[in-house]
Amino acid sequence: xxxxxxxxxxxxxxxxxxxxxxxxxxxxxxxxxxxxxxxxxxxxxxxxxxxxxxxxxxxxxxxxxxxxxxxxxxxxxxxxxxxxxxxxxxxxxxxxxxxxxxxxxxxxxxxxxxxxxxxxxxxxxxxxxxxxxxxxxxxxxxxxxxxxxxxxxxxxxxxxxxx
Amino acid sequence: xxxxxxxxxxxxxxxxxxxxxxxxxxxxxxxxxxxxxxxxxxxxxxxxxxxxxxxxxxxxxxxxxxxxxxxxxxxxxxxxxxxxxxxxxxxxxxxxxxxxxxxxxxxxxxxxxxxxxxxxxxxxxxxxxxxxxxxxxxxxxxxxxxxxxxxxxxxxxxxxxxx
Amino acid sequence: xxxxxxxxxxxxxxxxxxxxxxxxxxxxxxxxxxxxxxxxxxxxxxxxxxxxxxxxxxxxxxxxxxxxxxxxxxxxxxxxxxxxxxxxxxxxxxxxxxxxxxxxxxxxxxxxxxxxxxxxxxxxxxxxxxxxxxxxxxxxxxxxxxxxxxxxxxxxxxxxxxx
Amino acid sequence: xxxxxxxxxxxxxxxxxxxxxxxxxxxxxxxxxxxxxxxxxxxxxxxxxxxxxxxxxxxxxxxxxxxxxxxxxxxxxxxxxxxxxxxxxxxxxxxxxxxxxxxxxxxxxxxxxxxxxxxxxxxxxxxxxxxxxxxxxxxxxxxxxxxxxxxxxxxxxxxxxxx
Numbered sequence: 001x002x003x004x005x006x007x008x009x010x011x012x013x014x015x016x017x018x019x020x021x022x023x024x025x026x027x028x029x030x031x032x033x034x035x036x037x038x039x040x041x042x043x044x045x046x047x048x049x050x051x052x053x054x055x056x057x058x059x060x061x062x063x064x065x066x067x068x069x070x071x072x073x074x075x076x077x078x079x080x081x082x083x084x085x086x087x088x089x090x091x092x093x094x095x096x097x098x099x100x101x102x103x104x105x106x107x108x109x110x111x112x113x114x115x116x117x118x119x120x121x122x123x124x125x126x127x128x129x130x131x132x133x134x135x136x137x138x139x140x141x142x143x144x145x146x147x148x149x150x151x152x153x154x155x156x157x158x159x160x161x162x163x
Numbered sequence: 164x165x166x167x168x169x170x171x172x173x174x175x176x177x178x179x180x181x182x183x184x185x186x187x188x189x190x191x192x193x194x195x196x197x198x199x200x201x202x203x204x205x206x207x208x209x210x211x212x213x214x215x216x217x218x219x220x221x222x223x224x225x226x227x228x229x230x231x232x233x234x235x236x237x238x239x240x241x242x243x244x245x246x247x248x249x250x251x252x253x254x255x256x257x258x259x260x261x262x263x264x265x266x267x268x269x270x271x272x273x274x275x276x277x278x279x280x281x282x283x284x285x286x287x288x289x290x291x292x293x294x295x296x297x298x299x300x301x302x303x304x305x306x307x308x309x310x311x312x313x314x315x316x317x318x319x320x321x322x323x324x325x326x
Numbered sequence: 327x328x329x330x331x332x333x334x335x336x337x338x339x340x341x342x343x344x345x346x347x348x349x350x351x352x353x354x355x356x357x358x359x360x361x362x363x364x365x366x367x368x369x370x371x372x373x374x375x376x377x378x379x380x381x382x383x384x385x386x387x388x389x390x391x392x393x394x395x396x397x398x399x400x401x402x403x404x405x406x407x408x409x410x411x412x413x414x415x416x417x418x419x420x421x422x423x424x425x426x427x428x429x430x431x432x433x434x435x436x437x438x439x440x441x442x443x444x445x446x447x448x449x450x451x452x453x454x455x456x457x458x459x460x461x462x463x464x465x466x467x468x469x470x471x472x473x474x475x476x477x478x479x480x481x482x483x484x485x486x487x488x489x
Numbered sequence: 490x491x492x493x494x495x496x497x498x499x500x501x502x503x504x505x506x507x508x509x510x511x512x513x514x515x516x517x518x519x520x521x522x523x524x525x526x527x528x529x530x531x532x533x534x535x536x537x538x539x540x541x542x543x544x545x546x547x548x549x550x551x552x553x554x555x556x557x558x559x560x561x562x563x564x565x566x567x568x569x570x571x572x573x574x575x576x577x578x579x580x581x582x583x584x585x586x587x588x589x590x591x592x593x594x595x596x597x598x599x600x601x602x603x604x605x606x607x608x609x610x611x612x613x614x615x616x617x618x619x620x621x622x623x624x625x626x627x628x629x630x631x632x633x634x635x636x637x638x639x640x641x642x643x644x645x646x647x648x649x650x651x652x
Contacts, residue, residue: 361606365648443526466526467527467528
C-alpha cells in the first residue's frame with residue numbers, strides 16, 4: 001500500500017471564473033489517479049490546501065506527523081514547488097521517518113488548467129516511491145533528486161542539482 | 164542519457180475529423196516530454212506507428228535491433244497494449260539486450276483525445292527505467308511488472324499479475 | 327424557451343478505452359450548456375444516440391414528431407453531419423413545423439475528445455435559432471445555411487453552398 | 490467578410506508556469522477559429538491585450554477608431570467582461586459606427602485553461618453579427634443583449650438584463 005499526503009500547491013489550484021483568481025477548490029488527486037488508471041491500493045490523506053510560500057513551521061510539522069502516523073512506508077507528498085526543499089529538510093530531520101521512502105512532487109501548472117505536468121509528475125513519483133531506497137526524495141520533470149542535492153531555479157522554472 | 168523507442172499504439176492515435184476514424188498522424192511523444200517539462204537528455208527514435216495487433220515478427224525484430232543499436236542502456240519503448248507482452252518476450256530473449264533496462268509502456272486512451280493515461284504512464288516509465296535493474300519490464304497504471312509476470316485482461320482493460 | 331433535440335452524431339461520441347472504439351456513452355450536451363454558462367431556459371430531449379449514417383426513415387419521423395410536439399417554437403437539433411441535409415429535408419416537408427425555427431448542428435470532432443468544434447457550433451446554433459426566421463437551417467463552421475442550399479463535402483470535411 | 494477586433498480580456502489570458510500568474514501571451518483567437526473550422530473570410534486585428542479593468546478612455550477610442558476604419562460592416566469585438574458595457578456605450582455614441590453591426594463578446598474562463606466558455610461565446614457572436622440589425626450588442630452565455638439593456642452581475646459571474 002502506498003500513502004498519498006496532499007498539501008496543495010500549484011497542482012491543486014484552479015481558475016475561479018467569478019473572482020478571476022486562482023483558488024483551491026479541493027484536491028484533484030483522486031481524479032488524477034483515476035485518469036492514470038491506478039490499480040494499486042493507495043491511501044490518500046488531505047492535510048493542507050496551501051500555496052507552499054504560505055506554509056508555516058506548524059504546517060510542516062503537521063506534514064511530518066501525518067507521514068509518521070501513516071501506516072504506509074512508501075509515501076508520496078504533493079506540495080507546492082517553491083518551498084518543496086524546505087519541507088523535505090524537515091522530513092529528513094525527523095527520526096520517526098528514517099525507515100520510510102518519502103517522495104515529494106508537485107506541478108508547475110495546475111492539473112485543472114490543461115497542458116499540465118501534474119499527471120506526468122504523479123506517475124513518476126508513484127513509481128519512484130516503489131523503487132527508491134528509504135530517504136527523502138524530490139521527483140520533478142522526470143528526475144529523482146535526493147532532497148539535499150536540489151534547488152528550484154525560480155527564473156528558469158525548474159529544479160536543478162545543487163552543490 | 165535515456166533512449167525512447169516509439170512504435171505507435173493507442174498512445175499515438177488521434178481522431179481524424181474527415182474520415183471519422185482513429186489514425187496515426189505522427190507521434191505525440193515530443194509534445195508529452197515538453198508538457199512533462201523533462202530536463203533529462205532523451206534520444207528519441209520513431210520505429211513504427213502501428214496498432215500492436217498488427218505488429219509482425221519482422222516489426223518486433225526491428226524494435227529489438229533498434230534497442231540493441233541504441234547508445235543508451237536505459238530504454239523506454241512506447242507500444243500498443245494488446246501485444247506488449249509478446250514484444251517484451253522477444254526483447255527478453257535477445258542476448259544483445261541482457262545488460263540493458265527496457266521498460267515498455269503505452270496508454271489505454273490516446274494522448275491527443277484528452278483525459279488520457281498516457282502522460283501518467285510516460286512519467287512512470289521514465290522514472291522506472293532509471294531505477295530498475297537491467298531486464299525487460301512493463302510499466303502501466305503506476306505499477307512495474309516483470310515481463311514474464313503480467314498479462315493484459317482485455318475485458319477489464321488493465322494489466323494483472325500472471326502466474 | 328429554446329428546445330434542444332438530441333439525436334447523437336459525432337458530437338456525442340467518446341473513445342472507449344476497453345474496446346478501443348468510438349461509442350455513445352450518453353449525450354454530452356448538458357455538460358456543454360454548463361461550460362457555455364447558458365442562462366436561457368432550455369428544454370432538452372434525447373431522441374436518439376446514433377451515427378447519422380445509420381438513421382432510418384422511422385428515426386427521421388421520430389425526430390419530426392419530437393419537433394412537432396415540443397412546446398418551443400425555436401428548436402436546435404444536434405445531429406451527425408453525414409445525413410444532416412436528409413433529415414433537414416424531412417423536417418422542411420412536415421407541415422406541422424412550418425411556423426417553427428429549426429436549426430440543425432453537429433460536430434466534426436467529438437466534444438469529449440478535446441479540440442472539438444462542438445462547443446463553437448452549439449453556441450452558433452443557439453444564437454441562430456433565436457434570430458433566424460421560421461424554417462429549417464443548418465448551422466456549421468460559423469455559417470447559417472438554408473437547408474436546401476447546402477451539402478456536405480465529405481472529402482474536405484466541410485459544408486458548402488449547393489446550387 | 491466579418492471583422493474581428495481583439496482587445497484581450499480573460500478570453501486571451503494564460504497561466505504562466507514560471508511566475509504563477511495569469512498573463513497575455515498573445516491572442517488565441519486564430520486557434521479558436523481553426524478549432525471552430527470557420528470557413529468564412531474573417532479579417533482579424535489585434536488592438537490591445539489588456540484586462541478590461543485597465544482600459545483607459547484612450548484605449549476605448551482606439552477600439553472605436555479600429556471599428557470605424559475596418560472595411561467590414563459586421564464586427565465582433567473580443568473584450569474583458571468587467572467593462573464590456575462601458576466600451577459598448579462608447580461605440581454606440583460614435584456616429585461613424587451607426588450603420589455597422591457590432592457584437593462584443595468575451596469569456597469568464599480563459600480559452601487556454603480548458604473547460605472555457607470562450608469557444609461557445611465566439612460561435613454565438615459570429616452568428617449574431619451576421620443576423621442582427623446594425624447597432625451595438627453584447628453576446629454572452631448564449632444570449633444577445635442590446636448594449637443599453639444589460640449589466641454584469643459580478644457576484645453571480647453573469648450578464649443580466651438591466652432596466
